[in-house]
Amino acid sequence: MKRYLLFIFFAFLFSNDIDASIVKKSKSGICHDENTPYYARTKNFHSFNSIKSCLESGGRLPKRQGKPSGSKQAIPDKIPQQLADRSEYSRNKFGNGWADEDGDCQNSRMEALISQSLVEVRFKSNRMCKVESGKWISPFTGNTIFKASEIDIDHVVPLSWAWKHGANKWTNEKRIKFANDPANLLSVESSLNRSKGDKGPDEWLPPKNQCQYILRFQRVYKTYELNLSKLEADKISSLKKSYCG
Structure with a gap:
C-alpha cells in the first residue's frame, strides 16, 4: 500500500x-x-x-497579457x-461605423455618395439624410451605378490593413479621422469591394484604372505614415512601373 x-x-x-x-x-x-x-x-x-x-x-x-516573463518562452x-x-483588430477601433462629424445627419458614407455623384442625388426623405439615387462611375470598372444601395464605400487603404501597418499604435481620434477621410473613400460596386477585403495593391488590384488606384493608395498610406515591409514596398513600386509607365 x-x-x-x-x-x-x-x-x-x-x-x-x-x-x-x-x-x-x-x-x-x-x-x-x-x-x-x-x-x-x-x-x-x-x-x-x-x-x-x-x-x-x-x-x-x-x-491584457503582454510578453510572458522568462527567456524560455518570451x-x-x-x-x-x-x-x-x-x-486584436476590430472595426470599432476606427469608430462606431460612419461618423457624422458636422452633425447634419449625413454621415461620411452619405457625404462620399453626394460628392462623388455626377448628378444631384435624390434622398429617401425630406430630411435629406440618406441618399437613394444618383449617378456614379465606378473607378474600379468604369460601370455606371444609379442606386445607392448597390454601392459600397471602399476604404482605398483598408482599415484592417492600416491596423497591421501602424494604425494599432494611433490614438482613437486619428483612427476615426482615417476611417472617414474623403481621400480614402471611393464609391464602387459592392461585390468588388468585398472581393478586395483587406488586401493591399500587392495582393489585389481593380479590373480597371490600376495606375490611379495604386497612386491613390500610396498617397493615403504616405499621408498617414503607415509602415510597409521592404517586400511590400518593392512589389508596389514594381506594380507602379508596370501600370503607370
Missing part, C-alpha cells in the same frame, strides 16, 4: 512538471503558458513547446507580435 501511494505521489509530481513545460492552446484558440491564471484549468488543449509556435499556429494571447519581437496585433 505504501509503495502504491509513493508511486501515485511521484507520478503526480512528474505529471505537473511535464504539464508546466508546455504551452496549452485552448479550444477557443488562446495560448496559455504557466504564468496565466487559467493554465491549470485548461484541460482540453493542443500542446506546443513555446508561445511562438502556439501563436504561429493561429493562436492568440489572453487579453515572444520574439516580429512575427508572433504581428499575429497578436492582427488578432
